[in-house]
Amino acid sequence: MEPQFGLKRPDQVKDAPNQGERVPPGQFLSKKFPVLTYGSAPKVDLAAWTMRVYGVVEQEITLDWQQFTNLDWVTINADFHCVTQWSALDNTWEGVPFSTLVELAGVKPQARYVLAHCYGGYTTNLPLELALEEGFLAHRHNGSELGKDHGWPLRLIVPSRYAWKSAKWVNGIELLTEDSPGFWEQRGYNNNADPWKEERFWPELTR
Ligand SMILES: Nc1nc2c(c(=O)[nH]1)N[C@H]1C(S)=C(S)[C@@H](COP(=O)(O)O)O[C@H]1N2
Numbered sequence: 001m002e003p004q005f006g007l008k009r010p011d012q013v014k015d016a017p018n019q020g021e022r023v024p025p026g027q028f029l030s031k032k033f034p035v036l037t038y039g040s041a042p043k044v045d046l047a048a049w050t051m052r053v054y055g056v057v058e059q060e061i062t063l064d065w066q067q068f069t070n071l072d073w074v075t076i077n078a079d080f081h082c083v084t085q086w087s088a089l090d091n092t093w094e095g096v097p098f099s100t101l102v103e104l105a106g107v108k109p110q111a112r113y114v115l116a117h118c119y120g121g122y123t124t125n126l127p128l129e130l131a132l133e134e135g136f137l138a139h140r141h142n143g144s145e146l147g148k149d150h151g152w153p154l155r156l157i158v159p160s161r162y163a164w165k166s167a168k169w170v171n172g173i174e175l176l177t178e179d180s181p182g183f184w185e186q187r188g189y190n191n192n193a194d195p196w197k198e199e200r201f202w203p204e205l206t207r
């Protein structure tokens with residue numbers, strides 16, 4: 001799998017040579033962190049903000065922002081790969097692991113999938129095992145609060161998948177027994193979305 005540095009656009013740079021090993025095929029390094037939103041950014045009021053964890057859980061929970069900030073916050077470092085071909089390496093995200101939040105509600109054994117819901121109606125789906133392993137709920141990016149267009153106050157981060165799985169303005173985590181395609185997954189994007197396998201679109205569409 002050869003990283004592709006042949007093409008270069010003005011806002012895309014090649015950094016240290018060894019970073020090539022961290023850039024998936026067909027991706028370019030970007031110094032910037034562009035905004036990619038379908039439609040417009042929803043207006044979110046922190047005083048009215050809630051996060052609901054429901055579905056196949058022991059006990060449904062709804063946290064307000066105060067309760068969410070009382071959870072144990074940690075910092076992670078992760079790369080970010082957008083299907084429109086830009087990658088941003090070494091992002092720091094501050095927030096709460098997906099597993100910390102979901103374990104408050106208690107996962108029932110038959111739960112296998114997650115559908116993340118957002119202000120504005122966007123959704124994305126994930127296998128529960130993957131979400132528990134690496135899913136992260138971020139409020140701060142590279143030392144600052146998320147910008148309003150980047151999902152403030154809270155977004156999901158799923159580092160090993162294309163970034164449409166990193167749902168912005170997330171406000172609900174639904175646990176399911178069966179997989180349920182999210183917004184882009186219903187519109188031709190690949191369900192698994194692994195950038196190292198270039199799982200951009202459904203195989204039928206790329207043939
Ligand atoms: N709620 C919501 N989340 C979303 C999107 C969206 O349109 N709405 N776009 C996705 C896509 S396609 C990408 S590449 C990333 C982009 O995140 P950014 O705008 O912070 O760069 O957000 C993802 N999360």
Ligand SMILES: [Mo]
Binds near residue numbers: 036082083084163164
């Ligand atoms: Mo994207």
